[in-house]
Amino acid sequence: MVARSGLDRRAVVAALLRERGRLLVVAGLGSPAYDAFAAGDHDGAFYLWAAMGGAAMVGLGLAQAQPDRPVLLLTSDGEQLMGLGALATIGVARPGNLTVVALDNGHYGETGMQPSHTSHSVALAAVARGCGFADATTIDTMAGVEGLRAVVHRAKGGPRFATAVIGAEPLPRALPPRDGVLLKNRLRAHLGLPVV
């Protein structure tokens, strides 16, 4: 059961992305993408606008292709509930450089704040632990977020999973670019890859 009160999601993401260095970021559709964009746009970030449930697997493909760089996957309770199997796949693939952070407010914020499964019986960190993640925690303090930031920026020791317990209050949207080709090519250019 996730309490209604929780951390400020924007502050959580801003702390994780502070001085991001070599970190690559994939953010799932909706609020995780808004949070990542609000923390400052960056060529090393890829925001999804669709494919709900798929962000974690985009993160896995990227992490496997760039094993020397830390990859942070920002998702939400609603999205990861749609891709629970991806946690099993990541647990088996064991990418040492991938951290999945689920921003968990226990609700579907985009659609009218209906309670999600994590407001009831489901604990995503426990699912991730059962799937074989090297580490899976639930964080509900900013001190905990700071500790998470330190390991998120490491390219070894994963896969890690963290549920960040956030508040459910609505925030102004911060809309990243919606041009998918632009987002794809600027990340590839950031990595020194051809874009034609």
Next chain:
Amino acid sequence: MFAALKAADVRQVAYVPDAGHAALIRWAHADPAITATVLTTEEEGVALACGAWLGGQRAVLLMQSSGVGNCINTLGLVASCRFPFLAIVTMCGEWGEFNPWQVPMGQATAMVLGAMGVGTVRVERPDEAGPAVAAAALRAFGRDQPVALLLSQRLIGPQRW
């Protein structure tokens, strides 16, 4: 087909286990230059292939035609970002199918892929399989055109029940 995937520099092989793909799956796991990823459901492989491309690697998704239906919404990611996409699909429900429940999705496979903007090429004979993979890899990675090879059920051979 595996040699053609290697020649095309495919570095990630994602799959849902399938008898028709068993040899490719085995060789992918045995090859130190390839990361083989076992999936719980096929749409995971669509998203994985997009992530691999973001990171500079080419990926292929191996699945049965039944799995194509699972991929529909995630294929929107391929279309929206113009990601290269290469899939190899073993067909069910078309030639000597034992299980009638496999027929509806087998019959809809090419239509579903087409509806989401993925081109399809049928492979009917063993001697055309390797060249078809080479051509499809060029179409996907060299031309940004999503494509699926459909390996006919007749090619794969009869099911044993």
